[in-house]
Amino acid sequence: MDKKIKAGIIGATGYAGQEVARLLYTHPSAEVIWYGSRSYVDQSYGKVYGNMASFADEPCRDDDIAALAGEADVIFTATPQGYLAGVLNEEILSKCKVIDLSADYRLKDVSVYEKWYKIEHKSPELIKEAVYGLCEINREDVKKARLVANPGCFTTCSIMSLYPLVKDHLIDPDTIIIDAKSGTSGAGRGAKVDNLYCEVNESIKAYGVATHRHTPEIEEQLGYAFHAGDEAVMAIPGGQPICINFTPHLVPMNRGILATCYAKLNEGVTSGQITAAYEKYYGNEPFVRFLGEGACPQTRWVEGSNLLDIGFVVDPRTGRIIVMGALDNMVKGAAGQAVQNMNLMFGLPETEGLLFPPVFP
Numbered sequence: 001m002d003k004k005i006k007a008g009i010i011g012a013t014g015y016a017g018q019e020v021a022r023l024l025y026t027h028p029s030a031e032v033i034w035y036g037s038r039s040y041v042d043q044s045y046g047k048v049y050g051n052m053a054s055f056a057d058e059p060c061r062d063d064d065i066a067a068l069a070g071e072a073d074v075i076f077t078a079t080p081q082g083y084l085a086g087v088l089n090e091e092i093l094s095k096c097k098v099i100d101l102s103a104d105y106r107l108k109d110v111s112v113y114e115k116w117y118k119i120e121h122k123s124p125e126l127i128k129e130a131v132y133g134l135c136e137i138n139r140e141d142v143k144k145a146r147l148v149a150n151p152g153c154f155t156t157c158s159i160m161s162l163y164p165l166v167k168d169h170l171i172d173p174d175t176i177i178i179d180a181k182s183g184t185s186g187a188g189r190g191a192k193v194d195n196l197y198c199e200v201n202e203s204i205k206a207y208g209v210a211t212h213r214h215t216p217e218i219e220e221q222l223g224y225a226f227h228a229g230d231e232a233v234m235a236i237p238g239g240q241p242i243c244i245n246f247t248p249h250l251v252p253m254n255r256g257i258l259a260t261c262y263a264k265l266n267e268g269v270t271s272g273q274i275t276a277a278y279e280k281y282y283g284n285e286p287f288v289r290f291l292g293e294g295a296c297p298q299t300r301w302v303e304g305s306n307l308l309d310i311g312f313v314v315d316p317r318t319g320r321i322i323v324m325g326a327l328d329n330m331v332k333g334a335a336g337q338a339v340q341n342m343n344l345m346f347g348l349p350e351t352e353g354l355l356f357p358p359v360f361p
Contacts (some may be wrong), residue, residue, distance in 0.1 A: 005346055008034035008072040010063050010079055015185050016101050017078035018049050019335035025055055027339065027353035029346075032056065033071060036063045069095040074342055077101060078334075086122040093126075093146045097345050099338050105130035105149035106217050109238030116213045128237075132221065133341040135350065136285050137163065142344045150341060153333025154180050154214045154248055157259040159221045160288065161310055161325030164277035165263065166242075167225040171321065173242040175264040178218070180246070183253040183299075186329045200252045208248055215246045255330055256299030261323045271314050274321065278310065286351050287332060287340070297326035304328060304359035306336035328358075 007024055011017040012035040024030050035045045037060040045060055046053035061068075065084075068075055069092040077084045078101045085104040092098070107113040110124040121127070131145040132138055134156065142148060151159070158178050165171045181204070187195050194200075219241035226242060227233040233240040271293050282288040287306050291297060295311030302309055308327045315322060327333050336354055343350050 005030040005342070006033045006071065006073045007031065007342070008036060008068040008075045010036040010065055010068070010075060010077045010083075011101075012045065012078070013037040013040050013048050013060065013189075014078050015189050015330060016334040017076070018052070019330045020076050020078060020101075020338055021045070021049075021052065021056060023331075023335055023339050023353060025052075029348055029352060030074075030339075030342065034068050035060045036065075036068065037061075038063050066092060072096050074099060074345070076338055076342075081117050082119045082122070085126075088123055088126060088147075097146050097148075097342075099133065099148045099150055099341050099345075100130075101150045101334055101338055103149075103152065103213065103217065105147060106132060106151065106155075107220060107238065109220075112216050112220075112238055116216055133337065134159065134221070135337065135340050135344060136160065136282070136288060137221075137225075139344060139350075142341055143347070145345060148341045148345065150334070150338045152214055152217065153182065153186055153257050153327070153329035154212075154246075154259070155217045155221070156333050156337060157257045157308065157325045157327050158214075158218050158246070158261060160308055161259055161261050161323045162222060162263070163225055164281045165274070165321065165323070166222045167228065167281070168273075168277045169226070169266065170269045170274060170277060171263040171265055173222060173226050173244075173263070175262075175320075176222070176242070176244040177262040178244060178246045178259055179249070179262075180257060180259040181249045181251045182257050182329055183255045184250060185254050186257070186333075187250070200250065202252065204249055204251050206247055206249050210245070210247075212246055212248055214248075215244065216241065218246060219244055253299070255303055255328050257325075257327050257329045257333055258297070258299055259325045261325070262320055263323075265314070265319055265321050274312060274314070278312075282310070286355070295324075297324050299326050299328075300358075300360060302326050302328050302332070302358050304331065305357060306332045306340065306354045307358065308332050
């Protein structure tokens with residue numbers, strides 16, 4: 001690409017926004033022209049985030065997305081739920097593409113969004129157009145999109161870990177239980193007592209038990225996989241979701257998601273069929289490493305990368321499968337996936353700017 005993609009970031013001083021900025025700095029076909037932040041207007045971005053000093057010392061600008069749309073080719077919004085839905089309109093989308101890292105356009109049924117997020121959706125007319133930005137599953141739709149709903153970290157790890165099993169009807173989807181652990185960066189940069197060092201260190205805790213807002217997103221997307229081909233079901237907003245148990249936990253590390261997923265295998269399903277399903281869907285995917293039967297992924301082997309590692313174990317005693325997925329919640333679970341979506345939307349190689357190995361230790 002001769003001309004670089006001009007990118008703006010609204011919410012550039014949150015963790016996910018900063019990660020977008022860091023990844024775009026070395027991207028050969030893109031440049032950041034607007035570091036949007038309501039809290040740090042006119043302050044040097046490199047002083048807000050010391051890791052970006054001398055790389056990005058431009059002053060932060062405000063969150064005027066309408067003005068930004070006149071300057072940018074793509075806008076990344078790493079903002080709280082409800083922000084983008086309250087300001088996005090046809091005029092903005094006619095000028096530039098938008099990749100939203102919040103949940104505002106992930107759920108197709110607006111009533112489900114309002115129930116779980118406890119806020120009114122201000123632009124429901126745009127929900128139908130939004131493409132759920134899970135590249136490995138919706139690649140062709142992402143390529144044509146103006147508005148991409150970038151999936152969350154828990155959802156990306158959970159959906160992709162289970163997708164081949166659900167898609168090929170190898171498990172009973174209503175028996176799915178997901179036990180997931182996240183590093184503290186997933187809670188954002190805002191000051192909260194529950195996230196203080198003394199509150200988090202040397203401890204692990206469950207939260208959002210039976211109420212976590214990512215639950216309907218996982219259910220909806222796995223429902224699409226399970227009912228694919230059923231036109232009547234797929235025509236319903238939100239499709240026909242399955243019902244799962246999802247329990248997240250907070251662990252004292254900076255980055256990482258580990259999702260351990262349990263489900264009842266259908267009668268007669270073999271380990272060979274399971275392996276074949278994962279290889280069919282992910283064998284050629286550059287950012288998915290299928291580790292095979294008996295492998296237990298670890299967050300340390302994906303940290304700082306756009307990779308997702310998947311392994312599984314079959315328990316013949318219970319007739320269940322245990323699938324494990326690990327990713328970096330800030331990269332493949334947020335900013336890296338957003339850049340991967342940008343690459344697809346602008347006709348670039350999907351891996352551009354993202355082919356780097358994890359960091360260790």
